[in-house]
Amino acid sequence: xxxxxxxxxxxxxxxxxxxxxxxxxxxxxxxxxxxxxxxxxxxxxxxxxxxxxxxxxxxxxxxxxxxxxxxxxxxxxxxxxxxxxxxxxxxxxxxxxxxxxxxxxxxxxxxxxxxxxxxxxxxxxxxxxxxxxxxxxxxxxxxxxxxxxxxxxxxxxxxxxxxxxxxxxxxxxxxxxxxxxxxxxxxxxxxxxxxxxxxxxxxxxxxxxxxxxxxxxxxxxxxxxxxxxxxxxxxxxxxxxxxxxxxxxxxxxxxxxxxxxxxxxxxxxxxxxxxxxxxxxxxxxxxxxxxxxx
Amino acid sequence: xxxxxxxxxxxxxxxxxxxxxxxxxxxxxxxxxxxxxxxxxxxxxxxxxxxxxxxxxxxxxxxxxxxxxxxxxxxxxxxxxxxxxxxxxxxxxxxxxxxxxxxxxxxxxxxxxxxxxxxxxxxxxxxxxxxxxxxxxxxxxxxxxxxxxxxxxxxxxxxxxxxxxxxxxxxxxxxxxxxxxxxxxxxxxxxxxxxxxxxxxxxxxxxxxxxxxxxxxxxxxxxxxxxxxxxxxxxxxxxxxxxxxxxxxxxxxxxxxxxxxxxxxxxxxxxxxxxxxxxxxxxxxxxxxxxxxxx
Numbered sequence: 289x290x291x292x293x294x295x296x297x298x299x300x301x302x303x304x305x306x307x308x309x310x311x312x313x314x315x316x317x318x319x320x321x322x323x324x325x326x327x328x329x330x331x332x333x334x335x336x337x338x339x340x341x342x343x344x345x346x347x348x349x350x351x352x353x354x355x356x357x358x359x360x361x362x363x364x365x366x367x368x369x370x371x372x373x374x375x376x377x378x379x380x381x382x383x384x385x386x387x388x389x390x391x392x393x394x395x396x397x398x399x400x401x402x403x404x405x406x407x408x409x410x411x412x413x414x415x416x417x418x419x420x421x422x423x424x425x426x427x428x429x430x431x432x433x434x435x436x437x438x439x440x441x442x443x444x445x446x447x448x449x450x451x452x453x454x455x456x457x458x459x460x461x462x463x464x465x466x467x468x469x470x471x472x473x474x475x476x477x478x479x480x481x482x483x484x485x486x487x488x489x490x491x492x493x494x495x496x497x498x499x500x501x502x503x504x505x506x507x508x509x510x511x512x513x514x515x516x517x518x519x520x521x522x523x524x525x526x527x528x529x530x531x532x533x534x535x536x537x538x539x540x541x542x543x544x545x546x547x548x549x550x551x552x553x554x555x556x557x558x559x560x561x562x563x564x565x566x567x568x569x570x571x572x573x574x575x576x577x578x579x580x581x582x
Numbered sequence: 583x584x585x586x587x588x589x590x591x592x593x594x595x596x597x598x599x600x601x602x603x604x605x606x607x608x609x610x611x612x613x614x615x616x617x618x619x620x621x622x623x624x625x626x627x628x629x630x631x632x633x634x635x636x637x638x639x640x641x642x643x644x645x646x647x648x649x650x651x652x653x654x655x656x657x658x659x660x661x662x663x664x665x666x667x668x669x670x671x672x673x674x675x676x677x678x679x680x681x682x683x684x685x686x687x688x689x690x691x692x693x694x695x696x697x698x699x700x701x702x703x704x705x706x707x708x709x710x711x712x713x714x715x716x717x718x719x720x721x722x723x724x725x726x727x728x729x730x731x732x733x734x735x736x737x738x739x740x741x742x743x744x745x746x747x748x749x750x751x752x753x754x755x756x757x758x759x760x761x762x763x764x765x766x767x768x769x770x771x772x773x774x775x776x777x778x779x780x781x782x783x784x785x786x787x788x789x790x791x792x793x794x795x796x797x798x799x800x801x802x803x804x805x806x807x808x809x810x811x812x813x814x815x816x817x818x819x820x821x822x823x824x825x826x827x828x829x830x831x832x833x834x835x836x837x838x839x840x841x842x843x844x845x846x847x848x849x850x851x852x853x854x855x856x857x858x859x860x861x862x863x864x865x866x867x868x869x870x871x872x873x874x875x876x877x
Contacts, residue, residue, distance in 0.1 A: 319670055370843045382670060383616065387799050388842035390792055394835030402828055510788065514681070517674055552697075556685040559678035566667055566675045 290425055291547050292540075297431040297500065299539030300438025304493035306516035306531050307445055308360075308486030314526035315462040316479040319382070321389030322363050322396075323490055323516070324509030329396035330356040330491030331411075331498045332403075332506070338412040345415035345499070352495035353488045360487020363392050364480055393510075400506040410503035417499070430500045437496065441489070442535075446528040458482065462526055511555075518558040522565050524572025533573060537561075591709065593817060598716045599774045601813040603790070604797040605723065606767030608809050611798065612726075613759035614739035616673040618791050619660055620767035622680035623653035625786035627768025628775035629687060629694055632703035635776070637693070642705035646772040653768020654761055661760025665753065677791060687783040699782030707776055715773065719766060723806045800841040802850025811849050 313319045330352040367388045375381035417430045449455035460468035523530025606620025631649030634640040664675045687694045737745040738755050775781040802808025823830045
């Protein structure tokens, strides 16, 4: 049971991280490889600020979310937008967006590595996590916050995307960008705000994971990008509910591998899942069927 | 000149093996297959060659051959498995293959040396050998870029429906691209490993995928010359950038991002374009001059 609780905490972190990537990829068609660097750098800025002054819990969270949103919108404005403008088709842009993202990601990573000499960093905060027991299970306040935040935002985003007008517009872009633009959807503006929201989610995930673990390393973000990809593919591209399920399934599978003491195989879980899902059900568990070129 | 050569012999060797690695990703790209399996092949080839030398005590070239063939076979099988995927999905499935290679290497026990890697596989490879091998590979690829074969490959990439209508066996071509990619990647891995005498799981990582991919994108993705330009740029960049010292990695990120935005066809594409523009301008000038004479 304790393991289930741990899996839920891990799954909620994965979820907050993957939701941003899934939202951006599933709607405006950008697979943002700088998402992991955004995640890491938001927490890093929180670390730098908290070195100067002691911050309350919400202060760190606020800074990280803000930094994440700023980095992400700058990436969109300075890298992805120009690439899309210069590409003939979305298909041709795919690869260049991937590489542009990798290039962008290298910059904050190098900055953080230089500052910390690649050692883990944490926060200096007035917030202290407390442990309490529920039904004989050990639960920290951080874990509880993470689980609640993950589920609330996951469900909230799912509902918002299904019910609201902006959600409809975003989904329309995901289905057919050109037609939706013709129907009056302001694609650049919507893309920009989607990237900002995704960056804010990455910042939130970064701050929460750092609170949970005590410290993260500059390279933590890179591994998460691949895991998030596995989660999105598992759940199905374009389905937020699929992403929610995917995050908890991956976290559960990884926790299972750890509990079984196959620790060194943990990294293979997400890669193996990517592989299996792509072969058995390429559109993912809840994904819509894509129109495929030969 | 010879002083310079002796000072930089390691960098020259690295340039050539990086070229091979970049080519192993470029070959499928030219067929329109977004596959990073070449980097996994690098790992299979490196481990295959090292295991043949350390455990079976084979000599250098049989070991290289064993590693190369093992990698070719592994990637061909992978290609058969993932051939119905497309675009980014294919890309990620092949990245997953690459990372699984490294996880298997960590868990391989005595056979692969675990997380510490395999040591003591020092082959007898000279610069001449490497140059000859690279020349052979490049000659083969040049042949695939010329005449009918080159045009058929371009068609498979740019317009699969048209290729199908022309009676080109697309699936066959794509399978072939996996095999060639695996062989070249395996060769790169085997040569690199036997030059350095070691291979560790940490080397076969996502970073290697990025190095190979950025080399192609910055250089140019349509011809082996582009991969060559990219390999030269990224192997020599650190020495050129030494004046910015600690900012080197930041500059690296800027260069990659800028190349993705502003050089859609890579350095080679830009060079070709300006050459064409220069030629047409000369041609026009000549025609204009001829017209003036006649009138």
